[in-house]
Amino acid sequence: MPDPAVIRADSTKPFLLLSTRGEDVAAHAEHLSFAGTAGIAPAKLHQIRLEKGLPSALSLDDYSGIIVGGGPFNSSDEIKSGLQKRVESWFDDVLAEVLDRDFPFLGACYGVGLLGMAGSGSVSRRHGEEADVITIKKTAEGTVDPILEGLPTTFHGIVGHKEAIDQLPADATLLATGDNCPVQMFRIGANAYATQFHPELDADTFAQRLRIYSNQGYYQPGSDSAAVEAARRLDVKRSGQILRNFARIHVARRV
Template identity: 45%
Template sequence: MRRFLVLQLRPETEAADEEFGAFLQRGGLAEADVHRVRLDEGPLPALSLDDYAGVIVGGGPGCVSDPPETKDPLEARIEADILSLMPEVLARDMPFLGCCYGMGILGHSLGAPVGKGRYGEPIGGVDCAVTEAGAQDPLLAGLPGTFRALVGHKEAVEALPDGAVHLVASGPCPFQMIRAGANVYATQFHPEAEGVNFASRIAIYKDRGYFDPADAARLTAACLAEEITVPQRILSGFVRRFRV
């Protein structure tokens, strides 16, 4: 079986390890099933996409819409590395699942506007609705038409990229899940996360501008109270569909 390539964009070891564990657990993966690359530890290594069943990209504190001169140098290099892979992913129609930051990466790569002015969402749960096109998508087949998911992002895709398919929406953020081609997906919500994961991330990122640090305890309690079950079925469905 070919492995899945898991690319992580988080510079914080605690956050990266927690996210990686969530990908394994909720995706139904063993460590032997994946090639994990933390881009904060060094440049994107030489690799061939022929070696992988699919690519999974995690979240992170960076924003593709930030002006270049304001980007942290490490986050700028991480972003440039993942963006450098996207033309081949799109040309191949390579199985790809970008999570949260991965939505901005895919949207930017497809030429869509990505920004902070319209559809950012605070930390917490949100009601998501599957579109008509989404109901026909193999990753969403058999899932309920509405579900709860965990979100927390400053920027968002502001218009559907040309040629992309709109799969899932929410009231605060219309583009919660999209697809390019037949196999390239991105979600604005976190398909790997349950409340316990967000509780950890709230502690790690409380000073990164996502929320008032004084609200950390309230947000943690709210996330822990959420019952999140459907998003992880999308992640595990991606793995099952493309496992070869």
């Protein structure tokens, strides 16, 4: 576990959560889920809701690291709104700087497509997964990666996505895999990570999110109750160690 005194101290730089969820309830819950799971005080996790407006300038030096949650956009969407195109173009510039500087970054679900495309990989809908709890397996590289420290070789995580990595960037390191979706977690450089699963969710927040997105094609009608039951029965909260490790490793003091 991280030292809460360090992550909550006034002398530390905040982390930044970049959100694309248009629903106020979902965006607020996402902020609290990431902060609570990572062990960051909510006030030290600044949230920018990109669907409400794109920042004209963003200085990475103001933050300890960047976190990106899930959202309604898919890189493989055949038809994209003007907002989606603007958000994706904005992310192109941000992630180019993240990769150039090897800046701390952790993207969950939507972040997989963003980081994968930024690294010149590809995505498709071949490996989408309906909302469920799956078994995730660390690769040999994953067993020695500090962000996965404290997690067993296999652990459970919550998924629900329409697209996934089809081909990893040439310089990416595969850290975790799954039976139906081969790329569950990867890293580019030393500090930029993406997970296909949601380490910020537990059974209750999973149930809430399923209710919010009940009509958006993430699961078959009626299957949500079984997915939530699996989240209560299996230790999905353990995957949150990834966020705690990320925060602990990258918390930075002001200069």
